[in-house]
Amino acid sequence: MTDREPQQPGGDMPNLAAHRISRHKKARLTAPRRRISRTKRRNKDTSAGKMVAVAALFFAAVIIAKVILFPGQVIQPEINQVGDDGISLDQSEAVQSKPKGLVLKPEDFASSLLFAAGQNDFPTRMDIEVQSHEFPLKLEYTLDHGLQFALSEWLDRYDPDFAVAVAMDPDSGRILALTTYVSDGEPLGNLAMSSAFPAASVFKIITAAAAMDMGKLNPESILPFNGKSSSLYKQNVYKHKNTKWTRKPTLAEAFAKSINTVFGRIGLYTVGPQQLSNYAQRFYFNTHINTDIPIDPSQTYIPVGGDDWAVVEAASGYTNKVTLSPLHGAALAASMINGGKLMRPFMVDRAFDEKGRLVYKGNPEQLMLAITPETAANMQQLMAKTVSIGTARRSFRDFFKGQYADIKVGGKTGTLTGGNLKGLNDWFVGYAYNDQRKLAYAVLNINLDKWKVKSHYLSRLMIEHYFDTSADVEMTASLIE
Numbered sequence: 297m298t299d300r301e302p303q304q305p306g307g308d309m310p311n312l313a314a315h316r317i318s319r320h321k322k323a324r325l326t327a328p329r330r331r332i333s334r335t336k337r338r339n340k341d342t343s344a345g346k347m348v349a350v351a352a353l354f355f356a357a358v359i360i361a362k363v364i365l366f367p368g369q370v371i372q373p374e375i376n377q378v379g380d381d382g383i384s385l386d387q388s389e390a391v392q393s394k395p396k397g398l399v400l401k402p403e404d405f406a407s408s409l410l411f412a413a414g415q416n417d418f419p420t421r422m423d424i425e426v427q428s429h430e431f432p433l434k435l436e437y438t439l440d441h442g443l444q445f446a447l448s449e450w451l452d453r454y455d456p457d458f459a460v461a462v463a464m465d466p467d468s469g470r471i472l473a474l475t476t477y478v479s480d481g482e483p484l485g486n487l488a489m490s491s492a493f494p495a496a497s498v499f500k501i502i503t504a505a506a507a508m509d510m511g512k513l514n515p516e517s518i519l520p521f522n523g524k525s526s527s528l529y530k531q532n533v534y535k536h537k538n539t540k541w542t543r544k545p546t547l548a549e550a551f552a553k554s555i556n557t558v559f560g561r562i563g564l565y566t567v568g569p570q571q572l573s574n575y576a577q578r579f580y581f582n583t584h585i586n587t588d589i590p591i592d593p594s595q596t597y598i599p600v601g602g603d604d605w606a607v608v609e610a611a612s613g614y615t616n617k618v619t620l621s622p623l624h625g626a627a628l629a630a631s632m633i634n635g636g637k638l639m640r641p642f643m644v645d646r647a648f649d650e651k652g653r654l655v656y657k658g659n660p661e662q663l664m665l666a667i668t669p670e671t672a673a674n675m676q677q678l679m680a681k682t683v684s685i686g687t688a689r690r691s692f693r694d695f696f697k698g699q700y701a702d703i704k705v706g707g708k709t710g711t712l713t714g715g716n717l718k719g720l721n722d723w724f725v726g727y728a729y730n731d732q733r734k735l736a737y738a739v740l741n742i743n744l745d746k747w748k749v750k751s752h753y754l755s756r757l758m759i760e761h762y763f764d765t766s767a768d769v770e771m772t773a774s775l776i777e
Contacts, residue, residue, distance in 0.1 A: 400426060400656040405435075405588040405644050413486035413589060416448065416475050424647075434648040438470035438658065446761045447754075451477035454749035458717055458742035460487045460622045463758060466630035466727065466736045468660040469639035471589075473758075474623070488622045491592035493740060495620035496710030497554045497613040498723050499596075501628055504551055504559075504678055506567045506575035509671040513566065515548040515678060521557040528556040528614045530605065536561070551678040552686025554709060556612040563611020564604055572611060573598040578666045579628060580638060581618075588644045588658065595619045616714040625725040625738030629707065632675045633727045633734060636667040679706030679726060688724060688752035695756060699764055702730045709752060719744040724751035728759040735762050 408422050418437050423430045440463070447461045456479065463473040476487045487493075507513040520542050523532040550558040563572050576596045577583065585591050597617035598610045609615035623641050631638045640661040647656035667675070683692040687709040695705070707726020715721055719742040727736045737758055739751040 400424070400647065401586075402588040402640075402642060402644070402658070403586050405647075406590045409589050409643070410485075410489075413474065413489065416486070418643075432650055433655070434652075435644055436646045436648075438465075438472065438643050438645045439474070440472040440762070443473045443758065443762055444475060447473050447475045447758065448477075450749075450754060450757055451475065454754075455479050456741045456748045457719060457744045458484075458487065459754075460740045461737070461754060461758065462488050462622045462626040462739075463735060463737045463762070464626045464630060464641055466634045466639070466729075466734045469627070469630070469641050470645075470658075470660075471623075471641050471643040472735070472762075474589075474643065487740075489589060489591045490716075491594045491619045491621040491624070492716035493619060493621070493721055493723075493742075494616045494710075494712045494715050495594065495613055495618045495625075496712035496721060496723055497556075498620060498625060498628075498708050498710040498725050499610065499613040499618050500551060500554065500559050501632075501675070501679075501708050501725070502576055502579055502581075503563050503567065503572065503611045504547065505579075505667050505671055505675055506572055507547075507562050508674050509575070509667045510567065510571065513547050513562070515546065515674050517547045518544050519547055519550055519558045519562070520544045521550075521555060521561070523557050525553050525555045525557075528560055528608070528612060532557045533560045533564070533608055548678045548681045549685070551708070552681035552684075554687055556614055559612040560608035560614070564607050567611070569598055569600045569604075569607045572607065573600060575666075578638075578664055579631070580624070580663060585624075585640060585663065587640050588642050589623075591623050591641070592621055594621055594624045613710060613712070616712070619715075620723075622738040622740050625723070625740075626736050629725045629727045629738065630736035631666055632672050632679060632706070633729055633736065634672075635669040636665055636672040637662050638664045638666045676704070676706055679708060680704065682707050682709065682726075683752075688726075691750060691753040691756050700760070703759065703763055704729055705759065707752065707755065715742075717742050722747075722751045724755045726752075726755060728763065730763065733763060735759065 404424055404426050408424055409418070412418055412422075418439065419435070421432065421434055423432050425431075443463060447463075451459050451461070456477065458479070459477040461473060461475050462471070464471050474486070474488050476484070478484055504513075508515075513519075520536070520538055521532065522536060522539065522542055523529055545553070545555065545558070547558075563569075567575070573596065576598065581594045581596045584593050595618065596610060597606060597615070599606050606615070606617070610618050627638055627641055640663050642658045642661075644656070644658050646654060646658070649655050682688050683695075683705050688707055692705060696703070705726065705728045707724050710723035710725070711720065713720050722741040722743065723738070725738045727734070729735065735758070737755055739754045739758070741749065741751050741754075
């Protein structure tokens, strides 16, 4: 018999003689093992996997049943989010995650809206091209649809040869109405964005604002002149002498009656060509405005040195070389009742992708503080005189009564023949406000043969509608002479 190590209880258990271990551990190691059948061991190892498989089959069955029994229904959890404007957004509007590469800017909408605006049509669904890809979007506009419709009705009724009307909220720059009318129906695009029109006496707003903002004049400053209010002669500008025929209006009166000689002299001698050009730039003449609808830059011709008469013509608006778009005109008027701020006009309020996610929101943007709030307040004194004693008084002579007694209205007329559309350009650029609401607007009529309706009367209709939509406006022939 060969020598062998003595067998320990438990068969092939390790030899514990050489190890010093606790009595409890030794008992545990030497205890006989419990045998588990192969079947039980296999069932134990696979029980967890079976549970996962059953759960997966259950959820798959639920999804299939929902698709078959309730096609097209999607149940989403309720999300109560609040937008930038404080308005609660439901799940369809809530911003979750933008589609990859979709970063929208206001100017991304410009080319798509150009044609639509030319047809006075603003579709709620549109493909927007961004980064060489087209994205189908649902659009919401800033338009006041009641005002937009009313303007179209009035233009159809009076049938001017050409007409443009723009309204906007002065504090935000939101476009509330924008419409073009062409009597013979020939499509010309939306004229509201075009700067093909002479600014005419509307540019006197820039001249007067510059003189007062520089501290050179105030509404009560006396400005003597000779000649007719509507005329502009070099002798009266360059060689003024007080005579018994000399008239001595205040700046406010000269503005209200649009006296060309007074403003020619202010531009040349009081403000000067360099500062007149600077203030035109502050009001965004000769400057492109990046916004969601394309606006042609308004132009000036104010030479600094060498052509004094061109400065006189520009300052008084007696030239075709200074142009203005109606949208820009409304923005100018807005700055007079919002503390001198030139706001960016915009008309896309919100845009949603195909899944209903908010991918763009239009926001107010200040382009420039063009003049001080004090100057803006003084400009209101000048513009209010236009409708009380000046060139727009006939359209507003019975306006400030009853429900409209508390509304403040101001503006500036402009009349000049010429421009790309040959005819008499008739402007009214202005504002209206009370304690509850504000409105800025620009209306332009171009008449080829005879007057059909004055721009300041169309502006009155717009004001009445906006401040009381239930008002039944009586359109009398005496007010449109």
